[in-house]
Amino acid sequence: MRILAIETTCDETSAAVLDGNKLLSDCVYTQIPLHSSYNGVVPELASRAHLEKMPSVLKAALKDAGIEKFEKGCVDAVAFSRGPGLPGSLMVGRVAAETAARLCGVPLIGVNHLEGHLLACELENGRIAKPLQFPLIGLLASGGHTEMWLVRSYGDYKILGRTRDDAAGEAFDKVAKLLKLPYPGGPEVEKLASEAPGPGPAFPRPYMKGTLEFSFSGLKTAVSYFLQKHPSPSLDEKRLICRAFQDAVIDTLAHKVKEAAYKFGISRIAIGGGVSANSALRKAFSSFKNLETRFSERKYCSDNAAMITLCALRRIQAGKWKNSIKADPVLEQASWRIA
Numbered sequence: 372m373r374i375l376a377i378e379t380t381c382d383e384t385s386a387a388v389l390d391g392n393k394l395l396s397d398c399v400y401t402q403i404p405l406h407s408s409y410n411g412v413v414p415e416l417a418s419r420a421h422l423e424k425m426p427s428v429l430k431a432a433l434k435d436a437g438i439e440k441f442e443k444g445c446v447d448a449v450a451f452s453r454g455p456g457l458p459g460s461l462m463v464g465r466v467a468a469e470t471a472a473r474l475c476g477v478p479l480i481g482v483n484h485l486e487g488h489l490l491a492c493e494l495e496n497g498r499i500a501k502p503l504q505f506p507l508i509g510l511l512a513s514g515g516h517t518e519m520w521l522v523r524s525y526g527d528y529k530i531l532g533r534t535r536d537d538a539a540g541e542a543f544d545k546v547a548k549l550l551k552l553p554y555p556g557g558p559e560v561e562k563l564a565s566e567a568p569g570p571g572p573a574f575p576r577p578y579m580k581g582t583l584e585f586s587f588s589g590l591k592t593a594v595s596y597f598l599q600k601h602p603s604p605s606l607d608e609k610r611l612i613c614r615a616f617q618d619a620v621i622d623t624l625a626h627k628v629k630e631a632a633y634k635f636g637i638s639r640i641a642i643g644g645g646v647s648a649n650s651a652l653r654k655a656f657s658s659f660k661n662l663e664t665r666f667s668e669r670k671y672c673s674d675n676a677a678m679i680t681l682c683a684l685r686r687i688q689a690g691k692w693k694n695s696i697k698a699d700p701v702l703e704q705a706s707w708r709i710a
């Protein structure tokens with residue numbers, strides 16, 4: 372079974388080919404340099420860049436997979452991220468995927484981008500190494516989303532809670548902006564936090580008692596108020612602020628995941644999305660007692676088409692897929708469910 376997948380939900384143009392358990396190619400073009408001066412992704416620039424880069428990314432993915440050109444039988448299915456994501460960017464991916472599927476005469480499978488972040492935990496060294504075991508609590512923490520799922524099997528996802536305002540990654544990016552650090556903020560905040568001479572100021576933990584939801588905008592505002600009282604922080608002060616902010620985010624994510632695990636009597640956790648690349652977070656989640664946490668390999672934490680090939684594979688294996696599915700910018704949840 373050979374699957375070509377295309378990913379264009381936000382600011383990465385990516386194409387990958389999976390053959391059986393092995394990734395034959397995994398090409399990612401990141402638009403970060405294009406957006407960094409704006410401190411965030413500019414949707415119109417993103418869709419134009421996807422359009423511009425798609426041919427070369429597809430060409431590279433085919434070449435690495437040893438496929439000469441799109442023709443009948445060169446792959447068995449074409450998949451694409453149908454949402455959630457930026458509308459213009461999604462359309463570029465959908466049109467490219469539909470064109471490829473028609474040229475190859477194979478089904479077109481639209482999948483949920485967030486499901487991809489979860490299933491990315493199965494990838495290791497360019498292959499599907501260890502299938503996930505169920506049930507598990509899935510945590511997706513990226514720049515655009517923060518949500519927690521009860522996962523009973525592939526495709527059986529129940530959303531337990533999501534952020535009411537900012538996503539965790541968005542909070543990292545906004546705090547980085549307040550501290551005049553480059554975009555994207557997550558890796559920058561992590562670096563300064565790791566150099567902090569101490570734990571830093573006390574910031575609140577938005578635990579959202581009585582719910583399994585998240586809220587990170589208040590934490591960002593707490594950093595902003597702190598900076599109003601302490602303008603022009605020195606490098607060491609910035610390190611302390613980063614450490615304190617990062618600790619607050621990690622404590623909050625950890626608290627909510629543990630709460631969900633205990634509530635549903637589940638001992639497995641899987642975490643995906645850009646924020647899950649954070650070393651301090653990985654350390655904290657690895658130290659949970661009686662809970663086993665799976666992470667994506669770091670290169671698969673951010674957006675990539677490799678994880679999309681996996682979503683399509685699991686659907687095909689379960690016999691649950693629909694041909695020709697529309698892009699949907701506000702796709703709520705995985706659009707399939709196995710009873």
Ligand code: KG4
Pocket residue numbers: 381512513514515516539540541543544555556557558561644645646647648649650672673674
């Ligand atoms: O999953 P992703 O690549 O794209 C989305 O689907 O949104 O996530 C990007 C987000 C950005 O907000 C970025 O700042 C954050 O993930 N991020 C991190 C780290 N690396 C990336 N946040 C915290 N620590 C990191 N090391």
Ligand code: ZN
Pocket residue numbers: 484488513644645673674
């Ligand atoms: Zn993503």
